[in-house]
Amino acid sequence: MNETIHIYHTNDIHSHFxxxxxxxxxxxxKKEQHQARNEEMLLFDIGDHVDRWxxxxxxxxxxxxxxLLNELGYLAATIGNNEGITLPHAALNTLYGAAQFxxxxxxLYDKQxxxxxxxxxxxxxxxxxxxxxGVTGVTAPFYQLYQLLGWQLSNPLKELGTQVEILKKKADxxxxxxxxxxxxxxxxxQLYPEVDLVLGGHTHHVLAKGEMDGQTLLAAAGKYGYYLxxxxxxxxxxxxxxxxxxxxxxxxxxxxxxxxxxxxxxHYYFEGKKMLGKKLVYLPETLESxxxxxxxxxxxxxxxxxxxxxxxxxxxxxxxxxxHLEKGTVTKFDLHRIxxxxxxxCLVELTGAQLEEVLVETLDPKWxxxxxxxLGFRGKIMGRFVYRQIRFDHALRKIYIQGRxxxxxxIYKLGTVxxxxxxxxxxxxxxxxxxxxxxxxxxxxxEWKLLQLYPVQS
Numbered sequence: 001m002n003e004t005i006h007i008y009h010t011n012d013i014h015s016h017f018x019x020x021x022x023x024x025x026x027x028x029x030k031k032e033q034h035q036a037r038n039e040e041m042l043l044f045d046i047g048d049h050v051d052r053w054x055x056x057x058x059x060x061x062x063x064x065x066x067x068l069l070n071e072l073g074y075l076a077a078t079i080g081n082n083e084g085i086t087l088p089h090a091a092l093n094t095l096y097g098a099a100q101f102x103x104x105x106x107x108l109y110d111k112q113x114x115x116x117x118x119x120x121x122x123x124x125x126x127x128x129x130x131x132x133x134g135v136t137g138v139t140a141p142f143y144q145l146y147q148l149l150g151w152q153l154s155n156p157l158k159e160l161g162t163q164v165e166i167l168k169k170k171a172d173x174x175x176x177x178x179x180x181x182x183x184x185x186x187x188x189x190q191l192y193p194e195v196d197l198v199l200g201g202h203t204h205h206v207l208a209k210g211e212m213d214g215q216t217l218l219a220a221a222g223k224y225g226y227y228l229x230x231x232x233x234x235x236x237x238x239x240x241x242x243x244x245x246x247x248x249x250x251x252x253x254x255x256x257x258x259x260x261x262x263x264x265x266x267h268y269y270f271e272g273k274k275m276l277g278k279k280l281v282y283l284p285e286t287l288e289s290x291x292x293x294x295x296x297x298x299x300x301x302x303x304x305x306x307x308x309x310x311x312x313x314x315x316x317x318x319x320x321x322x323x324h325l326e327k328g329t330v331t332k333f334d335l336h337r338i339x340x341x342x343x344x345x346c347l348v349e350l351t352g353a354q355l356e357e358v359l360v361e362t363l364d365p366k367w368x369x370x371x372x373x374x375l376g377f378r379g380k381i382m383g384r385f386v387y388r389q390i391r392f393d394h395a396l397r398k399i400y401i402q403g404r405x406x407x408x409x410x411i412y413k414l415g416t417v418x419x420x421x422x423x424x425x426x427x428x429x430x431x432x433x434x435x436x437x438x439x440x441x442x443x444x445x446x447e448w449k450l451l452q453l454y455p456v457q458s
Contacts (some may be wrong), residue, residue, distance in 0.1 A: 001126060001237075001420075002234050002235060002236055002237070002243055003040065003128065003129040003131065003134075003234070003237055004039050004040070004232065004234055004235075005032045005039070005041075005042065005125075005127060005232075005233045005235060005429025006030070006034055006039060006041045006042070006200070006230065006231075006232055007041075007042045007043075007044065007197070007229075007230070007231040007232075007233065008030065008041065008042070008043050008173075008229065008230055008231075009043070009045070009046060009147040009199045009200075009219065009229040009230075009375070010023065010044075010045050010046070010049070010219060010220055010221060010225065010228060010229065010231070010339045011045065011046035011047060011048065011080075011179070011199070011200065011201030011220060011222075011223075012046075012047070012048040012080065012171075012201050012202065012204055012222070012223040012224065013045075013048065013051075013065075013224065013225050014048055014049075014051035014222075014223065014420070015049070015051040015052070015053060015054035015056070015057040015065065015223050016051075016054075016224035017049060017054060017056065017265055017268040017269075018069065018225075018265050019224060019252050020225060020264075020265075020268075021258050021261040021264045021265065022225075022255040022256070022257065022259075022261070023228055023252060023255075023260065024068075024071070024072060024227055025255070025256065025436075026250075026256070027043065027072055027228075028072070028296065028330060029266070029322060031073070031336045032456055035272030036449060036455070037127075038330045040127050040128060042075050042125070042133075042281075043073060043074045043075050044075060044076055044135075044199055045069060045074055045076075045078075045180055046076065046077070046078060046080070046137075046177050046178065046199050046200065046201035046220075047059065047077065047078050047079050047080025047081075047082075047083060047139060047177075047179035047202070048067065048080030048081065048082040048083070048201060048202070049065045049068075049080070049082075049083070049200055049326040050062035050065045050076070050080075050082050050083050050086075050087070050095075050178065050229070051082050051086075051342070052082075052086055052087075052340075052342050052376040052441075053340040053342065054268070054269075054272060054338055054340075055269060055272025055273050055274075055275070055333060055336055055337075056268040056269065056270060056271055056272035056384035057272070057348055058276060059272040059273075059276050060093070060272075060275065060437045061087060061088075061269070061275075062083065062087060062095050062362065062375070063095065063441060064092065064268070064271075064272075064305065064435055065108070066095060066098060067098070068100050068192070069099070069101060070098070070099065070100045070101070070251060071257035072100075072147075073100075074101040075101055075102065075176070075318035076101050076102040076103070076104050076123060076135060076137070076177065076240075077099075077101055077102075077103055077104070077137075077207060078103070078104050078105050078137030078138065078139060078177040078178075078179055078275060078278075079105050079108065079119075079139050079179065080105065080139060080140070080179045080202060081091075081139065081140050081142055081179070081202070081261040082200065082342065083095065083152070084108070084139060084142070084146060085142055085145040085146060085149060085150075086439075087149075087439070088149065088439040089149050089150040089439075090150070092149075092151075092455065093210065094115060095120070096118045096119075097118070098155045099257070100408075102120060102123045103118055103119045103120070104120055104121070104122060104123055104135060104136060104137035104177055104180070105119040105120075105121075105137055105285060106121035106122065106136050106137060106154075106159050106160070106162075106163050107138045107139060107141070107153050107154040107155070107156045107360065108137050108139065108146075108151060108152075108153060108314050109151065109152040109153070109154065110150070110151060110152065111151070111152060111432050113148055113152055113381060121133060121136060121159075121163055122134060122136040122137075122163050122166065122167055122243045123135050124167070124170055124171050125246070127234065127235070128305060129206040129237035129238060130192040130237065131172045131173065131235050132170065132171040132172050132173070132177060132382075133169060133171060133172070133173045133454055134171025134172075134174050134175070135175045135176075135177065135434070136160065136163040136164070136174075136175075136176055136177070136181075137165060137176065137177035137178070138159055138160055138176070138177075138178060138179070138180060139153070139156065139179045139180070140156070140179055140180055140181065140202050141153050141155065141156055142444065143154075144436070145436060145438065147349055148160055148436055148438045148454065149438055149439060150373070152325060153448070156180055156372075157184065157187065157188055158182070160176065160188055160191075160192060160233075161191070161215065161300075164192045164194055164195065167237075168194055170243075172240040173197075173235070173240075174194055174195045174196050174197075175195075175196065175197045175199065175200070175244065176188065176195050176197070176198045177199050177383070178188065178198050178199065178200045178202075178239075179200075179201050179202045180200070180202055181201075181202040181203035181205075182200060182203050182205040182220065183196050183203075183407075185200045185213075185218050185220075186203065186213050186218070186302060188216075188230070189213035189214055189215075189216035189218065190213065190214060190274070192216075193214050193215045193216065193384075193453045195216050196215070196216065196217065196233075196242060196245075197216070197217050197219065197231060197233070197244075197245070197356060198216060198217070198218045198219070198309065199219055199220070199229065200218060200219065200220040201220060201221075203368075204223035205217055205220050206220060206221065206222040206227055206249050206333050207220045207247065207249060208244075208245065208249050209246070209248055209249075210231070210247025210248070210250065215328055217231070217247055218247075218251070219231050219243050219247035219249075221250075222249060222340065223295065224255070225252055226251065226252060227249040227250060227252060228245070228249070228250045228255075229247065229249055229250070230246075230249075230250055230251055231245065231246070231247045232244075232246050232247075233245050235450075243359045245432070247391050250415035266287055270310055272333075274332050274394060276332040276333035277331050277332070277333060278331055278332045279330070279331055279456040280332060280450065280451065280456075281327050281329075281330050281450045281451060281453075281456060282328065282329055282330070282333060282454060283326070283327050283328060283330055283454060284327065284328050284455075285307075285327050286327045287300065287325040288324050289318070289321040289322070289324050289338070289412070290318065290380060290383055291318050291319045291368070291383030291384065292318075292368055292383065293338070293384070294318075294384075294386060295318070297324065297338075298316070298318040298321045298383075298386045299322050299386050299388070299444065300319070300446070300449060300450075300453070301316065301320070301321060301339075301446050301449075302314050302315065302316050302386050302388045303386065303388050303449065304445045304446055304448065304449035305345045305385070305388075305415045305416065305417070305442075306388045306415045307443060307449070308345050308415070308437060308440075308448070309345055309347040309413070309415035309435075309437065310390060310413070311344070311347055311389075311412070311413045311414055311415030312401060312402060312412045312413045313355075313387070313388060313389040313390045313401050313402065313412065313414060313415070314387070314388045314389065314390075314414065314415035314416060315359070315362060315385050315386065315387045315388070315390060315416060316386060316416055316417050317367065317382045317383050317384070317385055317386075318383035318384050318385070318386055318443065319372070319379050319381045319382045319383030320339065320341065320379060320383075320417070321336045321338055322338045322339070322340070322379055322380075322437060323337065323343070324338075327367035330416055330450065333448075335446060335447055338443075338456040339441070339442050339446060340378045341376050341377055341378045341379070341400065341441065342376045342378075342441060342454075343376040343377070343417050343418055343419055343435050343441060343442050344418045344438050344439075344440060344442075345417060345418070345436075345440065345442065345445055346415075346416060346417065346418045346421060346434050346435060346436045346437060347413055347415055347416075347434070347435040347437070348413075348414050348416065348421065348429055348432040348433070349411055349412070349413055349414070349432060349433060349437075350399075350411070350412055350414055350428055350429070350432055351408065351409060351410070351412070352406045352407045352409060352411075353408040354428040354432075355401075355406065355410070355412050355414060355428075356399055356406055356429050357407070357428060358414075358426045358429060358438045359390065359392075359399055359424060362385040362426075363385075363392070363434075365367060367382045367383070367384065368381070368382065368383060368384050369381055369382075370382040370420055374423075375417050375419040375422050375423045376418065388415075389401060389402045406428065414429075417430070417442065418434070419435065421434045
């Protein structure tokens with residue numbers, strides 16, 4: 001008799017806990033159903049479950065996410081870039097200390113190029129029929145950013161070649177947990193036809209009914225828990241081969257709402273708020289933020305970036321600051337609320353001619369209402385740009401840096417935010433050599449500046 005294995009998978013949840021109660025309730029029901037039918041059920045997460053935009057993840061530095069995976073009995077997970085490069089080294093190194101599942105990350109190493117104790121390159125699981133299922137996992141190669149945090153990455157596709165060669169000799173079925181994105185998933189299917197199943201993520205793609213690439217089935221479930229992935233494998237125990245396979249991405253909006261769903265969602269939020277209740281400064285007046293006009297709070301943030309990066313000048317978009325800071329006590333939660341983005345300050349070097357092109361481009365009115373998603377941005381629109389040590393004389397068509405006319409051949413150090421180096425905003429910035437300040441986020445830099453401006457009275 002053939003054996004049926006049900007594989008459920010999540011990816012790129014990004015701490016969107018508003019969808020977690022439905023996912024949790026559905027998987028708990030499925031676990032009972034499969035047990036009653038004597039069917040195997042495996043549960044995997046493909047990374048970016050943690051996202052520090054949510055106060056519960058921020059307050060626990062991701063450990064709350066690990067506990068949620070524990071509660072549902074996940075078998076294994078790989079890490080995404082949000083676990084890998086938005087957590088300080090020590091926080092990632094301790095993130096999975098209480099994990100009751102395997103962390104499979106074949107291409108992650110420490111500075112000495114040794115794998116961390118909490119991660120393994122592969123794992124072999126044995127089904128009830130005795131069929132051996134080999135699982136490996138890899139994460140996206142943000143080499144420079146990992147290095148700045150004290151980690152090393154090997155090339156994920158090459159690393160997979162090593163792991164596939166090992167698993168071919170030890171396992172009957174090969175599965176890859178891939179936080180690489182759809183294009184590299186298709187590539188790995190071509191490179192390694194021995195792989196039976198790729199559970200993917202990173203590029204937030206939805207494969208509604210999976211995708212066959214050669215002999216390999218690709219599956220992926222979008223982002224934010226809007227979908228839950230389900231793969232069904234029928235195996236022949238005598239030949240230890242797959243007889244049939246299918247995949248689907250189940251819209252969680254169609255799933256039954258659990259009892260007390262809203263209370264559970266609110267619980268995650270208020271627990272995080274409580275953890276971030278540390279008092280930082282007292283403001284004698286409200287610091288306003290406006291996306292469409294020059295206001296004090298974005299300017300203070302821009303000044304903080306200028307000083308933190310030791311730059312000649314600085315600019316950033318006002319849409320980064322989501323709200324005012326009201327008069328009175330400011331807590332870590334308040335700073336997280338107005339700057340939830342996992343965005344780091346950075347320094348880029350540009351010639352005066354390049355800087356002038358970039359600055360002229362920032363004046364384009366298209367930016368103010370441009371909606372933006374991704375690249376670490378957790379706001380709504382770009383908003384207007386604000387500047388420090390940069391002045392425009394529109395009548396004379398001149399730009400002044402630190403009070404002096406911009407010199408086309410001079411090299412300038414520009415302080416700004418890392419998302420401009422990743423996206424298609426300003427080609428000169430994207431192509432420039434960037435120095436990223438990590439692990440500090442913009443909210444950390446603003447906190448540093450506010451403590452200077454409003455020192456706590458002893």
